[in-house]
Amino acid sequence: MKALASPFVAALVMVLSAPPAIAQNIGAENQLDAIIKDGKLRVCTTGDYKPFTFHDKTADNYQGIDIDLAKSLASSLGVEAEFVATTWKKLLADFTTGKCDIAMGGISVTLERQKQVFFSEPYLVNGKAPIARCEDEAKFQSIADIDKPDVTVIVNPGGTNEKFVREKLSDAKIEIYPDNVTIFRQILDGKADVMIAESVETELQEKLHPGLCAINPEKPLQYGEMGYMLPEGAVVFKAYVDQWLHLAKATGEFDRIYASHVK
Structure with a gap:
């Protein structure tokens, strides 16, 4: 039998095969359903880190690699991306207190952060x-x-x-x-x-x-590696983000966005 390659499918198998108490807990923490129901993806970002995230205060808009990718992720869910301002000092606190659904913008994957949050698969080695x-x-x-x-x-x-x-x-x-x-x-x-x-x-x-x-x-x-910060325990949401990221790279969308801000 062929191995299941999709992280999304793998997560669903884990949910379906989990004991009832665990499966119920996973379902209760399904961030994906909440985002779709709410109609928006709240994205914490610092807006000060070119080429990943930059807040142009004169035009009051965000630009950058991860800004465009956040919009792509939101579009794949059929929702709007809403950017939530934060700072590097407050990033972890803002995220863990529920101010946003995902944090994007050149965020390094660290073991200290991993103690409190999930991370997507790394999208850049740096x-x-x-x-x-x-x-x-x-x-x-x-x-x-x-x-x-x-x-x-x-x-x-x-x-x-x-x-x-x-x-x-x-x-x-x-x-x-x-x-x-x-x-x-x-x-x-x-x-x-x-x-x-x-x-x-x-x-x-x-x-x-x-x-x-x-x-x-x-x-x-x-x-170092960069990834997207996700809520701890949000297994289905992480699987979705990982699969979206995989497809963005496989189809060339990631490379096109990256090149538009770097080259």
């Missing part, structure tokens, strides 16, 4: 890479190069960038800067020497800020 003024590129090739008392590392608060910097750097000066949109300008202006962020972000910011160079983004300082 890692941390430095970005600095191009004339300083040769100076910051490794963690050891960066972790020196005369080096100022700038970082946005509350996310995995800050976590990485605090875990890996003990001698460098760490400057917390709250605006993740204008943070790269601080390096160009000489107020900081380097930032460590996701490699794909550093490549984009290199294009947006002439004078900045992404340093070895093809060889990140740390392995």
Whole structure:
């Protein structure tokens, strides 16, 4: 007999074969039905993380890879995508208190987050890479190069960038800067020497800020994966999101969206 390839089918088999008490609990937590009934998919996103999520305040709309993919996911369910503003510092708290159904926008999969939420299958393998003024590129090739008392590392608060910097750097000066949109300008202006962020972000910011160079983004300082944050226990909803993501990649939709924001 052929193995069941679809995560959605696998989840349904698990529900149908589960003992009555477990099956009832899974049904009670079926986020998928609630979203369809409500007619909207509430998406928590920070809006400050190009190319994944960016809130254009002048036009009051969201743009980015994960914004377009959120709209695709909502469309597949026959509902509207509604974007809920959050910050990296408040992301987990906002999500676990039920402010949204899914969180999207360049979110790193971490074991600490996994303790409180589900994640979709990873949609992008990514890692941390430095970005600095191009004339300083040769100076910051490794963690050891960066972790020196005369080096100022700038970082946005509350996310995995800050976590990485605090875990890996003990001698460098760490400057917390709250605006993740204008943070790269601080390096160009000489107020900081380097930032460590996701490699794909550093490549984009290199294009947006002439004078900045992404340093070895093809060889990140740390392995990482990105995924979509889902409610803990929402087995059927996770299976649906995983299958939608699989089809988006198989049909080329994912690649088209990604290329429209990165290349």
